[in-house]
Amino acid sequence: MMGPPGSGKGTCARIISKIYGIPHITTGDLLREVASEETERGRMVRGYMERGELVPDEIVIGIMEERLSRPDCEGGFVLDGFPRNLGQAEALDRILEGKGVSLTHVLNLVVGDDVIISRLSLRRSCPRCGAVYHLKNNPPRRDEVCDECGAKLVQRSDDREEIVRHRLEVYEEKTRPLLERYRRAGLVREMSGDLPIDEIPEAVRRVLESG
Ligand code: AP5
Secondary structure, eight states: OOOSSSHHHHHHHHHHHHHHTEEEEEEHHHHHHOOOOOOOOHHHHHHHHHHOOOOOOHHHHHHHHHHTSSGGGGGGEEEOOOOOOOHHHHHHHHHHHHHOOOOOOOOOOEEEEHHHHHHHEEEEEEEEEETTTOOOOOOOOOOOOTTTOBBBBBBOOOGGGGHHHHHHIIIIIIIIIHHHOOOOOOOOOOOEETGGGGGGGHHHHHHOOOO
């Protein structure tokens, strides 16, 4: 999954994961787990994330290498939030080559900055199972409580407007250029990140299964 912060990568990747029965691997959630540790590494990761900066490659790549080596990845997986710069894209190529597999699709979600900023202010996420809601577009059935596991929903500290604006700048500078690399390899499929949520499953099938 590619697309700016808040474009709906997590929402769409969870749908793909359910349709195709493959794990949804999100660096954001893996790093939030590390950031919750009261260790030097945890505090360092927390600092980068709260400022909306990319966490250093050596940490992220190590985490992804370990995650992708687990048996549940053997039948495929959907990556959300990785790679995010050239060094990570090259590391992913090496990891996949080592496993004897390759990327089949890069699904790029297209959505404007104004939509993103208003969306992220109303996002709530589940700290226990990672489910994502929007208080207006995709609300939980019970106020601020996760439908899937019953935990109390939280607002991410990096969803404050000034941090979201900085995350968008980091995306433009470091991540968007990767699209060109994947376009040259013929892998990129574009999809609107602003479809009604109940239309996403059909749109995903159309885009991914059309070759
Ligand atoms: P991460 O958690 O990956 O955040 P992100 O990429 O900025 O993306 P988001 O999770 O904010 O949004 P999303 O595109 O998944 O949208 P969502 O589905 O939630 O990364 C956070 C931080 O971790 C980074 O800033 C960095 O510090 C660090 N990090 C992560 N990966 C890293 C890496 N590889 N290297 C270094 N550092 C890394 O949707 C957003 C909202 O919109 C939700 O409320 C949702 O319900 C709603 N919504 C979604 N789709 C729709 C729709 N179609 N219509 C209406 N509402 C919708």
